Amino acid sequence: MKNVTDSFLSLGYWPSAGSFGFNTDIFATNLINLSVVLGVLIFFGKGVLSDLLDNRKQRILKTIQNSEELREAALDQLEKARARLRKVEIEADQFRMTGYSEIEREKLNLINATSKTLEQLENYKNETIHFEQQRAINQVRQRVFQQALQGALGTLNSCLNNELHLRTISTNIGMFGTVKEITD
Template sequence: MFDNRKQKIWKTIRNSEELQENAIEQLEKAQARLRKVETEADLFRVNGYSEIKREKLNLINSIYTTLEQLENYKNEAIDFEQQRVINQVRQRVLQQALQGALGTLNSCLNNELHLRTVSANIGMFGMMK
């Protein structure tokens, strides 16, 4: 009876040791998987941060490029508008000068001089033919 009891105790101890070994083995496997997952998570996090930084720099560079283009377009528009206004002013000045000259000529020439000038011009045109 004592031997039987002893055998049961030994058997229970061996079963416990086997269960302990299995548990330790499973724990080591789980720890190894955890280390692997942690390493992958760290790589993913580092790569993610790097990608975010790259995208941020790309966005900043794109914004600066767009701002430069807008500044160039603005300057071109200002130059174009200035040139248009300058041309309009030149046209008005020329038109006023011509009107003034015509007025001066008309006031200076009386009818007789006017007729002589017309006759002289007709004579010059006749000689040109």
């Protein structure tokens, strides 16, 4: 390794007019070497670097464009979802109102039906009471009539003797005869 380093050092001391050689003095050659390297890099690497930057720029733009398209699609879906939500809310309100009105209608129908049933039961009760009153009155009349008839028969049987009995029969036959003549 020492031989390689010595050979480079010895090259630096050769006087050469117009020939190419290595200057090992770092302070004297650093700016020149850097400017040469940078010049070569700029000259040859300019196209590669610009292609890399263009490709990167295209990928970034494409990513942004895809993101915008996805954003637009998401906004469109969001708007459709909101429209469906509004429609469902309107339908729910309609069902709710229809349900409430149906409940009210059924409630009124039930109240009316119950009212009619109560009225019919009241009428039936009144008719039953009236019927029972008439039956009780008829039973009382029959008993009074039977008792009056039994009392009258008893009175007649106790007051009637044979002679009065024959006169009553003769009078009734006479009345019957006159009634028959009038009708003929």
